[in-house]
Amino acid sequence: MTSLLEAIRETEDGAGKDSQFPHASDGWTREGALKTARVEGLDLNKDHWEVVRALQEYFTRQDGALNLRELHDALDERFHAKGGRKYLYEIFPGGPVAQGCRIAGLKAPVGATDKSFGSVA
Numbered sequence: 001m002t003s004l005l006e007a008i009r010e011t012e013d014g015a016g017k018d019s020q021f022p023h024a025s026d027g028w029t030r031e032g033a034l035k036t037a038r039v040e041g042l043d044l045n046k047d048h049w050e051v052v053r054a055l056q057e058y059f060t061r062q063d064g065a066l067n068l069r070e071l072h073d074a075l076d077e078r079f080h081a082k083g084g085r086k087y088l089y090e091i092f093p094g095g096p097v098a099q100g101c102r103i104a105g106l107k108a109p110v111g112a113t114d115k116s117f118g119s120v121a
Contacts (some may be wrong), residue, residue, distance in 0.1 A: 028105035
């Protein structure tokens with residue numbers, strides 16, 4: 001049986017980019033995402049990876065400042081069939097935007113975290 005790390009290495013193309021995450025920023029790896037998730041107490045599964053891909057894709061389509069509400073709405077619409085925001089908060093209890101962005105290697109939009117309360121989005 002192939003280990004997770006071997007499977008990850010097999011999906012990477014020659015340029016070092018993971019072919020299953022075509023919108024990932026330079027330097028982002030699944031290994032790094034797994035480390036971040038472990039620190040945050042998450043055990044990533046296919047549902048988490050789907051949200052990570054969606055976040056990375058959304059960020060590449062934006063031309064400038066990100067709007068937190070628009071991102072929330074886009075995620076809610078994309079995952080509506082699975083339960084929308086409720087589903088997203090179940091798999092990312094630290095906030096689908098704030099925690100999801102950290103794992104996806106992205107800078108969360110302004111307002112996604114409140115230092116006095118922690119993650120809010």
